[in-house]
Amino acid sequence: MAEASGALYAAREKIHPKAVRGRFRRWKDAIGWTLAAVFFIVPWLRWDRPGDLPDQAVLLDIAHKRGFLFDMNIWPQDIVYMAVALVLGTVALFMTASVAGRVWCGFSCPQTVFTDIFVRIEKMWEGDRAARMKMDAAPWSARKLLRRGGKHVAWIAVAVAFGATFSFYFTDAPAALMDYLTLDAGLWMWTTVLILGGTTYLLAGFAREQFCNYMCPWPRLQSCMLDEHSLVVTYRDDRGDARAPKRKSQTWEERRAAGFGDCVSCQQCVQVCPMGIDIREGVNADCINCGLCIDACDTMMDKVGLDRGLIAFDSLANARARRAGRAEPSRVVRPRTIAFAAVIGVICLGVGGSFLMRSDLEVALIQERSPLYVRLSDGSIRNAYDLKILNKQEQDRRFALEVAGNPGARIETLDDSGQSVELAVEGGRHVSRKVFVTVPGPDADVSDMALVMRDTATGAEVRREVVFALPR
Numbered sequence: 001m002a003e004a005s006g007a008l009y010a011a012r013e014k015i016h017p018k019a020v021r022g023r024f025r026r027w028k029d030a031i032g033w034t035l036a037a038v039f040f041i042v043p044w045l046r047w048d049r050p051g052d053l054p055d056q057a058v059l060l061d062i063a064h065k066r067g068f069l070f071d072m073n074i075w076p077q078d079i080v081y082m083a084v085a086l087v088l089g090t091v092a093l094f095m096t097a098s099v100a101g102r103v104w105c106g107f108s109c110p111q112t113v114f115t116d117i118f119v120r121i122e123k124m125w126e127g128d129r130a131a132r133m134k135m136d137a138a139p140w141s142a143r144k145l146l147r148r149g150g151k152h153v154a155w156i157a158v159a160v161a162f163g164a165t166f167s168f169y170f171t172d173a174p175a176a177l178m179d180y181l182t183l184d185a186g187l188w189m190w191t192t193v194l195i196l197g198g199t200t201y202l203l204a205g206f207a208r209e210q211f212c213n214y215m216c217p218w219p220r221l222q223s224c225m226l227d228e229h230s231l232v233v234t235y236r237d238d239r240g241d242a243r244a245p246k247r248k249s250q251t252w253e254e255r256r257a258a259g260f261g262d263c264v265s266c267q268q269c270v271q272v273c274p275m276g277i278d279i280r281e282g283v284n285a286d287c288i289n290c291g292l293c294i295d296a297c298d299t300m301m302d303k304v305g306l307d308r309g310l311i312a313f314d315s316l317a318n319a320r321a322r323r324a325g326r327a328e329p330s331r332v333v334r335p336r337t338i339a340f341a342a343v344i345g346v347i348c349l350g351v352g353g354s355f356l357m358r359s360d361l362e363v364a365l366i367q368e369r370s371p372l373y374v375r376l377s378d379g380s381i382r383n384a385y386d387l388k389i390l391n392k393q394e395q396d397r398r399f400a401l402e403v404a405g406n407p408g409a410r411i412e413t414l415d416d417s418g419q420s421v422e423l424a425v426e427g428g429r430h431v432s433r434k435v436f437v438t439v440p441g442p443d444a445d446v447s448d449m450a451l452v453m454r455d456t457a458t459g460a461e462v463r464r465e466v467v468f469a470l471p472r
Contacts, residue, residue, distance in 0.1 A: 014136070015209060015276040017119060018129035018268070022295025028106070032113040040161070043168035047071075050394045050427060054172035062170060066428065073392055073428070077362055084351045088344060093218075095340035097225035099332055100313065101232040105218065106290030111211055114162070114204035115274065118155055125151040129271060155205050156197075163197030164189075209275045212288065219285050229331040233289050234314035235269075235280045237261075238323055243280070246304070262310055266300050269293035269311060279311060289313075362390035365435075365451055365464040372469035375442075382438040383468050387451075394427040398456045403437055403466065405448035412436040422456070442471045 045057035047070060053061070059068045067074035074081075096104055105112060125147045126132045135144055167189045168176055179185040180193075203211050212219060226232070240263035246255060263280065270278045272292045277284045279293050297311040315330060368384040376382055391397055402420040403409040413421055414434055425431050439446060446468035453462045 012210065013276070015274065016129045016132045016136075017274045017292075018271040018296075019123060020268075020272040020292055020295045020299070022292075022298060024291030024295050028116070028290055028292070031107045032116050035108060035110075035113055036117065040165050043165060043173040053428075054175070056172060058169060059172075060170050064428065065430075073394075075362075075390065075392060077390070078355075078358070081351060081355055084347065088347050088351075091340060091343055091347070094225050095337060095344065097222040098227065098230055098336050098340065101226060101230055101289045102219065102222055102287065103289045105212065106288040109288075111203060111216070112274075112288065112290075114158075114200055115208050117158060118204040119274075121154045121158070122151055125154070152205075155201055159197040159201040159204075160193055162200050163193035163195070166196050167192040209286075212275065213286055223285055227336060228316040228320075229334055231313040231315055231330065231332075232283055233279055233287055233291060233293065233311065234283060234319065235263075235311050236309070236314070236319070236322075237280070238319075240280070240310050252306075262301070262306050264300065264304065268296035268300055272296045359462075360392040361453075361462055362388075362392065363453060363462050363464055364388040365466065367467050367469070373471065375471070376438070379441050380438050381442055381444070381468075381470055382436050385435045385437065385451075385466075387433045387435045388430070389423070389425050389433075389453075390430045391425040391427060396424065396427050398422055398424050400454045400456055401435070402452050402454075404450045404452050404463070405466075406439055406444060406446060408440040408444065409449065410438045411451075412438065437466060437468065439468065439470075444470070446470065 042058050043056065046055050047057040047068070049055055049068070053059075053068075056068070057070050061067065065076050093104055122132065126135050135147070138144060164177075164180055171189075176185065176189065179189065207215075240261040242260050243263040243265045244260050245266075246252075246260075246264045269280065270276075270293075272295070273279070274290065274292070275284075275286050275288060277286055279287065291313070294311045294313070298308040301308050301310060318330065321327065364387075366386040366388070368386065372383070374382045374384075387401075389399070400420050400422050401411055401413075403411050411421055412435070413423065416422070423431075423433060435451075437449075437451075446466070449466040449468055451464045451466050453464075454460070
């Protein structure tokens with residue numbers, strides 16, 4: 001049709017997936033609702049925090065450039081751990097694809113989860129597949145307007161709830177909810193709801209499978225992860241073809257003698273597919289491996305009295321072995337998956353150990369370059385430094401500052417001076433102080449000088465090298 005009319009592409013045919021029951025539908029619901037529940041509930045989990053911080057278990061405190069995950073504090077200096085976590089997730093996704101194709105897309109992807117929620121809402125207001133198709137074709141009426149309007153109101157409510165909940169991760173959730181209800185929320189909060197809520201409404205309500213087919217790169221990338229032992233949703237054409245409806249007067253023996261297989265062309269596998277593909281035409285890159293077509297086919301096989309498994313998770317190696325009349329066990333554990341598991345294990349052990357042993361104090365000593373030094377009236381030489389301290393603990397701390405490596409060196413701040421000075425740093429705060437280091441004269445030995453910061457409560461020390469400039 002597209003060629004005959006000269007169009008560059010075919011118009012989208014709206015997909016109305018039919019409701020189905022079965023084990024994969026139950027798994028899909030369990031995983032999807034669990035993930036949605038975690039997202040909506042987590043901002044409301046309470047956790048005692050000192051000072052004026054919200055008592056929230058998971059919080060991204062943008063104002064003070066830090067995050068909280070239960071008992072862990074995450075700072076900008078920990079960005080390397082966030083980057084490694086993304087790499088770890090990518091490797092885990094590669095491993096999942098090598099084992100079972102696009103099961104992430106079929107069960108855990110946010111697009112899939114919210115699309116399922118929107119389809120359920122659509123079914124509540126407009127009925128199952130046949131009723132929705134009939135309503136699409138029917139002229140506008142009061143009944144159609146009411147049902148369509150109710151559906152869109154429910155969709156918008158879910159989308160707004162998603163956008164608002166996302167903002168709860170950046171501020172105190174109970175206070176933010178009251179701000180929304182009283183219309184006192186800040187501009188950034190309303191912007192978050194508008195952008196994320198609007199995106200959810202459009203993608204889950206209208207784009208659906210088009211997002212996966214045209215916007216998401218993963219369907220194409222995952223093909224590189226598959227091999228002959230990867231399990232993907234597969235139609236057993238050696239058992240099912242040739243396909244044709246079965247006459248009531250025809251026995252299965254007569255049907256097979258006539259050259260027909262077990263597939264009765266009921267089209268149930270196509271009608272339940274959220275991507276609108278026909279798995280009987282072969283493995284398709286657009287298939288999200290949700291298994292709903294397996295549930296539909298198994299239900300039909302039960303009705304006609306045949307064995308299940310006409311559509312199933314299968315591998316190319318299994319199909320090839322079956323045609324040759326031999327058994328080929330599934331090889332989930334193989335060199336590729338072992339390599340992925342080893343990489344994930346090494347990353348988890350290395351990064352996890354590094355994260356647990358990270359310092360609770362960040363110190364940087366930066367020498368001022370203009371001027372490099374100042375000659376004082378008594379002949380001594382002074383250098384200036386910017387001392388930056390990040391106290392990662394939530395308790396206030398006091399530090400004694402002194403210079404090691406030169407007994408005659410003095411340290412000064414704008415408030416104090418001497419062989420040793422004290423500096424207070426509030427819990428969870430970053431401070432910057434001007435520090436001056438003075439040595440007796442231009443002939444002083446400054447090769448091994450270091451700034452020593454000692455916690456006055458615990459005695460723990462942090463050393464930073466002092467680069468000292470002298471007259472030539």
